[in-house]
Amino acid sequence: MIDYHNQHRDLIPGSPAQKLLEGLGRAVGFHDLDHIGAFGMPTGAYMEDMLAPAAIATAATRFGPLEKVHAFWFAGASCDGCSVAATGATNPTVESMMLGAHPGIPRVILHHPVINMESGAHYMRAAEQAMEGTLNAPYVVILEGSIMDELLAFDQGGYWSAAGEEPWGKGGELRPVSTTEWVARLSINAAAMVAIGTCATWGGIPSAEGNPTGAMSLMDFLGKDYRSVLGVPIVNIPGCPPIGDNFTETIAAVCYFLQGFGPLPEFDELGRPAWLFGETVHRRCVRGAYYEEGQFAHEFGDPECLVELGCWGPVVNCNITSRGAVRGIGGCMNAGAACIGCTMPGFPDKFTPFYKRPPGSLASTTVSRMTGSLIRPLRKFSNNNLNREVRWDKTGEVTSGFGREKSDPGMLAEVTHHFYDKMRRFNDNATNDGAAWGKIGDDGGDGRHPEQARGFKSGESSKKAMPGRR
Amino acid sequence: MCFKTLPVSFDGRGNATLRGGANPYGYTNSTPNHVEVTETEREERIKRLVARNGHIKDLNMDPITRIAGALALHVQADLDNGEYLDAHAQATLFRGYELILMGRDPRDAIFVSSRACGVCGGVHAHCAAYAIEMAMGIKPPPLGTVVRNMEQAAEMGYDNPLHLYLLAGPDYSESVIKASNPELWPLAESWPCPNAHIHGFKKMSDLMVALNPLTGSLYREGLDFTRLSREIVVILTGKYPHPQNVVPGGVSTTLTLQTLNEFHSKLGRIFDYAQRMMAVWDDIPAFFYEADERYMQVGSRPMTMIDAGYWDDPYAYDGTYENCNEWGDKRWSTPGAVIDGKLVTTRLTDINIGLEEFVEHAYYEPSHTTRHATDPLGNPLSPWHPWNKRTLPKPGARDWKDKYTWSTSVRWDRRAVEAGCYARMIINAQSRKIPTSDFIESTGHSVRMLVPKGEVGEREVEWHMPDVWNAFERNRARAHHYLYSQLVGLESLFEAYKLFQQGERQVASLTPEELEKAIPQDNRLGVGFWGAGRGWLVHHLEMDKGKLTNYQITTPSTLNASPRDPWGNPGPYEEAVMNTPMIEDLSNPESFTSIDMMRAIRSFDPCMPCTTHAYTGDGEIVREVNTCSCGGD
Incomplete structure (x- = not known):
């Protein structure tokens, strides 16, 4: 068991985090809550205590050793879009985790500025306790938004992004404490550091060319050798915004493991959940087959593959086309929107200007156009045949009242399909002659295959053939 | 239309000219005359107290x-007299x-x-798309505009309940009332809800339990x-947020x-819910006003606000500044400026040229210019207008008399104007300009809406201009705006079906290749007049030689989170807090929670991520984004 109360390790020497805390000095003392009284505490209780009656499970149904875990959510250079994405998650939902309503997941005590009832110093109290080592359970830190270079602002007496104020100024004066500072201080004893969204995972838009704040990712900030007290490097769940389910599911998967019943979740070499980000988004793209057949959208709104409208899907790790955005609905290419690589470390500067085809796509689209020009007519040919009932082949009449441009297949097609069906049924056991089981008067229980019983025999016209798959 | 303070006059045709004199826009030459309490007077009063x-x-x-x-939020609270003497929003x-x-x-x-x-x-x-289209001279096809309207109506369907039930709602919940306003609880237990037949909560106490954070049924339903609304949005946009x-x-x-x-079948589930939402947020003010009249003062300030309009007429919108007053007037929500409850203009050009941004109390160096003396139509522009503004961010020490926030001070005609989705209700009630609709009507003093039948019956509702403007009325109007926006979504969907029926499929006017060729090489100005879940949203840009040379975002929460202006007038949050009485029991100063101040602030639906400003290095900042449709980042 890890001693969360007393274990203290230093930050990675030379990392921006270590330099920042060296520049800011020691944090001495916290708020005097007696002086503050109930200011900012309209329910008279902390969120953890308010929800406890609804959220606590006994050991009997807990599925594991962890009863609860604190989660500190901080927003750096952020748009809050990751928070919004997380509230959209349904597998599982954030509220089910907070209410302990999801078997196997410990009660999550979420400290989130958009959710909590307490404000001001009372809101920051749990973070202070985590720093002091007096928090009553292990904690994880979740960061959305990039880390900005606060030394740059601190040197001018200010900040870029602040969350709460603490008496850490000269002579104990209150000063706004930057998100960056909180993250550095809390990383020391955290059970895990989780970056959500492309800003926190790779820097994202706030770190794009021309930014004034020195914005960077959580990994860049804490350094390559950073490990949590559980020995885990930084976990990254990218996306701008991320898919809410990718976040909640990853947290849940880690919990299942810690509770002793789930497998050790696999993370890739960049700390992404491997089972979510292992494939390119193109591989499960609903328009991928257009690429295969060499058909590409030319105008916005066209139904074909979007690569020539500026889609980077074939080289981007993401799962939105298969998972959807909210409750399985949506997905960029599903809706007609080109992938701009928002889950990638190279976002945005390696993908701009937008709405312009990736130059590298020329080679592959040329090849797929060539193969597609061969494959498409053949598929159309078969598709036409498969769009005919077997009965129509016999009667020569298509009974659809909507009308068909071409009701007869034509001589060449008939001959081709005849040979095609021969090929399809080549080596088919059912070509053996035998009495059909199940025919009226011939159902002696001889154990023959029911398919044979339906009476398709070799030598019959291809017009009677079972429809089959290509 | 005329400005009260800005040195601009209008002729009979509405064309603006600059009144004479040297430096007409100077702080002393055009001073707002509505300064009620100067900073010095306020300080002296506090010192005396x-x-x-x-x-x-x-x-x-x-x-x-x-x-x-x-x-x-920094406040000076007089617990003896139950007053907020001073407030600074940061x-x-x-x-x-x-x-x-x-x-x-x-x-x-x-x-x-x-x-x-x-x-x-x-x-x-x-909003950025509109600004670019104006600068580049692009006009979307009707179906493109209709789809945008559908997306943006559906987005309001997510935004308004998020605020009302996750952010503001808990302030009126059992958990807060029992701790902060215990004297109200027995009253709530015996107070029958007038709208119980719609929302199903017999007593106000039942409703308050349902508002409890996480465990309450209204919280969870919200x-x-x-x-659900995000599902509707992503059918069209692929993902959310960030379409x-x-x-x-x-x-x-x-x-x-x-x-x-799919859009239709999901939208159809919303109208019953909208009825319940309006019923809940009609009953809450009724209860509080009855319990204590002072609640009418919580978060109060003059009904002075601005909106750039929302949801275009697909056949009128042509992307030009020249015609913006015409296509602006045809929007599903009319643009407008409201001063002390009265709609003074609906013209986008007036709204645009009245706009200024000051940085005296924000972490920036002054950077106004006289680069553009007029807008593209020849109307005069202030040196503090976004098209003239460069911003030099300079993080620095916090000083309540000097600089204390990253939000700039946005003013219209040198008045602190509020932004909110409710501004649409106030403007549309008066404008009588919204398109003909089976579902929405502007009467000149109210907005009348017909809720289509769902599992419960259809219902006609009418939102009236309130006598006072406060936290409760903001929330009530937001609940009605929820329905309004969903009806615009329904109307837009019908328009899309109609266009489909006509065989129309084109959703964008240019292909990617044509778009690349259309990037102009000369100097262009553009402005996107748009809206957000919190109201007003405007992007101003300038481009030259095919690159952006200036980009400015003015978000609703920049307006609302504004610090003091150069004349010492507070921003909307600050003003609303200073007008808020302390109604909670103050006999024990230690138990002071400031709940009414929080109700006041949250009623604006602050959204701070958008307040962003920028510099170019060496301390020179070129331009900034202000607060988000959200607030001050």
């Missing part, structure tokens, strides 16, 4: 939770998005500026309906009949 009273507390609430983004985040946009290809603006805010997640992308389908000249959505049908 402090001298004879031990119960004045200097308090800073950082952070304020249950708002979007980073906001802190936007505590800066990211520098405008700077990141400087020098970029204009095609990048949509997806980069979208990231200014993830709470009002689609609005910046759309959260779930935000998800992936907005392009200059339209959208890239592949519209099929299935798209429209």
Whole structure:
């Protein structure tokens, strides 16, 4: 068991985090809550205590050793879009985790500025306790938004992004404490550091060319050798915004493991959940087959593959086309929107200007156009045949009242399909002659295959053939 | 239309000219005459009170939770007299998005500026598209505009319940009432809800239990309906927040009949819920006003606000500044400026040229210019107008008399104007300009709406201009705006079906190749007049030689989180807090929670991620983004 109360390790020497805390000095003392009284505490209780009656499970149904875990959510250079994405998650939902309503997941005590009832110093109290080592359970830190270079602002007496104020100024004066500072201080004893969204995972838009704040990712900030007290490097769940389910599911998967019943979740070499980000988004793209057949959208709104409208899907790790955005609905290419690589470390500067085809796509689209020009007519040919009932082949009449441009297949097609069906049924056991089981008067229980019983025999016209798959 | 303070006169045809004199826009030459309490008078009063009273507390609430983004509030609270003597709103985040946009290809603006805010997640992308279209001379096809309207109506369907039930709602819940206003609880237990037949809560206490955070049924239902509306949005946009389908000249959505049908079937589930929402937020003010009349003062300030209009007429919108007053007037929500409850203009050009941004109390160096003396139509522009503004961010020490926030001070005709989705209700009630509709009507003093039948019966509702403007009325109007926006979504869907019926499929006017060729090489100005879940949203840009040379975002929460202006007038949050009485029991100063101040602030639906400003290095800042449709980052 890890001693969360007393274990203290230093930050990675030379990392921006270590330099920042060296520049800011020691944090001495916290708020005097007696002086503050109930200011900012309209329910008279902390969120953890308010929800406890609804959220606590006994050991009997807990599925594991962890009863609860604190989660500190901080927003750096952020748009809050990751928070919004997380509230959209349904597998599982954030509220089910907070209410302990999801078997196997410990009660999550979420400290989130958009959710909590307490404000001001009372809101920051749990973070202070985590720093002091007096928090009553292990904690994880979740960061959305990039880390900005606060030394740059601190040197001018200010900040870029602040969350709460603490008496850490000269002579104990209150000063706004930057998100960056909180993250550095809390990383020391955290059970895990989780970056959500492309800003926190790779820097994202706030770190794009021309930014004034020195914005960077959580990994860049804490350094390559950073490990949590559980020995885990930084976990990254990218996306701008991320898919809410990718976040909640990853947290849940880690919990299942810690509770002793789930497998050790696999993370890739960049700390992404491997089972979510292992494939390119193109591989499960609903328009991928257009690429295969060499058909590409030319105008916005066209139904074909979007690569020539500026889609980077074939080289981007993401799962939105298969998972959807909210409750399985949506997905960029599903809706007609080109992938701009928002889950990638190279976002945005390696993908701009937008709405312009990736130059590298020329080679592959040329090849797929060539193969597609061969494959498409053949598929159309078969598709036409498969769009005919077997009965129509016999009667020569298509009974659809909507009308068909071409009701007869034509001589060449008939001959081709005849040979095609021969090929399809080549080596088919059912070509053996035998009495059909199940025919009226011939159902002696001889154990023959029911398919044979339906009476398709070799030598019959291809017009009677079972429809089959290509 | 005329300005009260700005040195601009209008002729009979509405053309504006600058009144004479040297430096007509100077602070002393055009001074607002509505300064009620000067900073000096306020300070002296506080000094006097402090001298004879031990119960004045200097308090800073950082952070304020249950708002979007980073906001802190500093107050001087007189616990003897139950008054907030002073208030300073602090936007505590800066990211520098405008700077990141400087020098970029204009095609990048949509997806980069979208990231200014993830709470009002689609609005910046759309607003940027409008600004680019104006600068580049592009006009979307009707279906492109209709799809944008559908997206943005659906987005309101997520945004309004998120605020009412996750952010503001808990302040009226059992958990808060029992601790902060215990005297109200017995009353709530015996108070029958007038709208019980609609929302199903017999007593106010039942309703308050349902508002409890996480465990309450209204809280949970609200959260779930935000998800339903997000499902509707992503059918069209692919993802949310940050839509992936907005392009200059339209959208890239592949519209099929299935798209429209799914939109329809999901939207159809919302109208019953809208009825319940309006019923809940009608009963809450009724209860509080009856319990104690002082609640009418919580969060009060003059009904002075501004909105740029929302949801275009697909046949009128042509993307030009020249015709913006015509296409602006045909929007589903009319643009407008309201001063002390009265609609003074609906013209987008008036709204635009009255706009100024000051940085005396924000962490920036002054950077106004006289680069553009007029707008493209020849109307005079202030040196502090966004098209003239460069911003030099300079993080520095916090000083209540000097600089204390990252939010700039936005003024219209040198008045502090409020932004909110409710501004649409106030303007549309008076304008009588909204399009003919079976479902929505502007009567000149109210908005009348017909709720289509769902599982419960159809119902006609009417939202009236309130006599007082306060926290409760903001929330009530927001609940009605929820229905309004969903009816616009329904009307837009019908328009899409109609266009489909006519065989129309084109959703964007240019192909990617044509778009690239259309990037102009000369100097161009553009402005996107748009809206967000919190009201007003405007992007101003300038481009030259095919690159963005200036980009400015003015978000609703920049307006609302404004610090003092150069004349000492407070911003809307500050003013609303100073007007808020302390109604809670103050006999024990230790038990002072400031709940009414929080109700006041949250009623604005602050959203701070958008307040961002930027510099270019060496301390020189070129441009900034202000607060988000959200607030001050």
